[in-house]
Amino acid sequence: MLSKTRPISSYMRTHKPALTPSTRPATHLQSQSISSLKVVWRKDQKLDRAIENDKSYKLCARVVKEVHNEPGRVIPLRYFEKRRERLRLNIKVETFLSRNPGLFDVYYDRIKPKSEPVQFLRFSDRLRMFLEEEERIFKENEPLIVSKLCKLLMMCKDRVVSVDKLVHVKREFGFPNDFLVSLVPKYPQYFRILGCPGEENCYLELVSWNPEFAKSVIERRAEEESNLTGIRVRPNFNYRLPSGFFLKKEMREWVRDWVEMDYISPYEDASKLDQASQEMEKRTVGVFHELLSLSLFKRIPVPILGKFSDEYRFSNAFSNVFTRHAGIFYLSLKGGIKTAVLREAYKDDQLIDRDPLLEIKYKFAELLEEGWRERREHLRLQREEVEKNKEMMAMRNEE
Incomplete structure (x- = not known):
C-alpha cells in the first residue's frame, strides 16, 4: 500500500526489486504504446464531496446568469419555467425561488401593452448589491x-x-x-x-x-524553493498517490521512469514532439496541470477540456491521462459528468489553493446563506404557529 503523503518516487526507490536487464519490466512497458498502459480507476469520496458541496452554489449561479443575460435583467416567470431543462433545474421555478429567497423579486407586469399582467422575475436589492461587489472584485x-x-x-x-x-x-x-x-x-x-x-x-x-507569463505553476514553485533553500530544484510534478491506491509492479516502474524525465513546460513549442512519445505525454500532463491550476476550483469538466483538443494537441484518448497519472489528477464521475481534479490543490474535500477571484464565490455564498437562514426561521415560525393552533384546538375540544 502506498502512503497518502509519501511521494511515489520515494516509494519506488525503497521498494525497487532486483532486476536483471533481461527481466526489467520497464523495458517491456517502454516497448508498448502509452495508450495501452492501464490504471484501474478508484473512487475518491473526499474529492467527490468537494464537487457536491458546490452543487447548490453553481445551480444558483446559472439561474442568476440566465436572468442577467435578459434585456433589462427581467424575465416572465412562465418563460423561465420553459428553460428548466437547459439549466438542469429539476424543480419548478417557484419551488426554486421559495428555497432560495433573497435572489429575486416577483412582480406583475404586461408582456404586451394590452395583455393581462403576468409574473416577472427581477434581481433583488441584495443581489444587485452583490453584482456591484462582483464588479469591484473583477476590477481589482x-x-x-x-x-x-x-x-x-x-x-x-x-x-x-x-x-x-x-x-x-x-x-x-x-x-x-x-x-x-x-x-x-x-x-x-x-x-x-x-x-x-x-x-x-x-x-x-x-x-x-x-516571458513573465510563460512560466508554469510548477516552474514558479521550483524557483521559489530554489531561492528559499539556495539549492537548484528541478521542476516536476507533485506525484502523490492517495491512501490505499495500488499500482502494479510494471506500472510502478513506468511511472518512476516517467516522473524522472525532464519537465516540459506547457509554454514550449511542442510541434516537433511525436504524439505517441513519452515526451508528449509529459508535455500534455503539464498542459492539464497548468489549465487546472489556472481554473477557479482547480477542476474542469472533461468535455470542456475536450473542446480544446486541437489547440492544445490533445490525443483522442486524452482523458486516459487523468487515470494513468492518478498521483497528479483525479477523474470524478460525480453527477454523471467526468471532471478532472488537481489533487495537490485539495486537502480532503477542501480547496487549499485558492484563486483571488474566488472571493466572488464566497460573497455569493454569503448571500445564499442569508436567504437560507431567513427561510429556516420562517419555517420554524410556521411550525410554532401550527403547534400553537393545535394546542388551542385541543383546549377548545376539552371545554
Whole structure:
C-alpha cells in the first residue's frame, strides 16, 4: 500500500526489486504504446464531496446568469419555467425561488401593452448589491485575468482560440461575462479579435509574448524553493498517490521512469514532439496541470477540456491521462459528468489553493446563506404557529 503523503518516487526507490536487464519490466512497458498502459480507476469520496458541496452554489449561479443575460435583467416567470431543462433545474421555478429567497423579486407586469399582467422575475436589492461587489472584485483582479487569458493563448499551438470556446469556459477561469467587450479592447498590446464577436469563425489572437507569463505553476514553485533553500530544484510534478491506491509492479516502474524525465513546460513549442512519445505525454500532463491550476476550483469538466483538443494537441484518448497519472489528477464521475481534479490543490474535500477571484464565490455564498437562514426561521415560525393552533384546538375540544 502506498502512503497518502509519501511521494511515489520515494516509494519506488525503497521498494525497487532486483532486476536483471533481461527481466526489467520497464523495458517491456517502454516497448508498448502509452495508450495501452492501464490504471484501474478508484473512487475518491473526499474529492467527490468537494464537487457536491458546490452543487447548490453553481445551480444558483446559472439561474442568476440566465436572468442577467435578459434585456433589462427581467424575465416572465412562465418563460423561465420553459428553460428548466437547459439549466438542469429539476424543480419548478417557484419551488426554486421559495428555497432560495433573497435572489429575486416577483412582480406583475404586461408582456404586451394590452395583455393581462403576468409574473416577472427581477434581481433583488441584495443581489444587485452583490453584482456591484462582483464588479469591484473583477476590477481589482484585472491583471490576474489578463495574465490567465494570455496564458491560455500562449499554450495553444497557433496562439489563437475560437471566441466561442473562450466564452464557454469563462466561468471556469473566472472571466467576467463581458470580458470580450470590457477587457480585451483595453489590452491591444496582448489581444486582437479576428472576425466579429457573435458570428461564426471569430477568434482571439495573441499579439505579443510576455516571458513573465510563460512560466508554469510548477516552474514558479521550483524557483521559489530554489531561492528559499539556495539549492537548484528541478521542476516536476507533485506525484502523490492517495491512501490505499495500488499500482502494479510494471506500472510502478513506468511511472518512476516517467516522473524522472525532464519537465516540459506547457509554454514550449511542442510541434516537433511525436504524439505517441513519452515526451508528449509529459508535455500534455503539464498542459492539464497548468489549465487546472489556472481554473477557479482547480477542476474542469472533461468535455470542456475536450473542446480544446486541437489547440492544445490533445490525443483522442486524452482523458486516459487523468487515470494513468492518478498521483497528479483525479477523474470524478460525480453527477454523471467526468471532471478532472488537481489533487495537490485539495486537502480532503477542501480547496487549499485558492484563486483571488474566488472571493466572488464566497460573497455569493454569503448571500445564499442569508436567504437560507431567513427561510429556516420562517419555517420554524410556521411550525410554532401550527403547534400553537393545535394546542388551542385541543383546549377548545376539552371545554
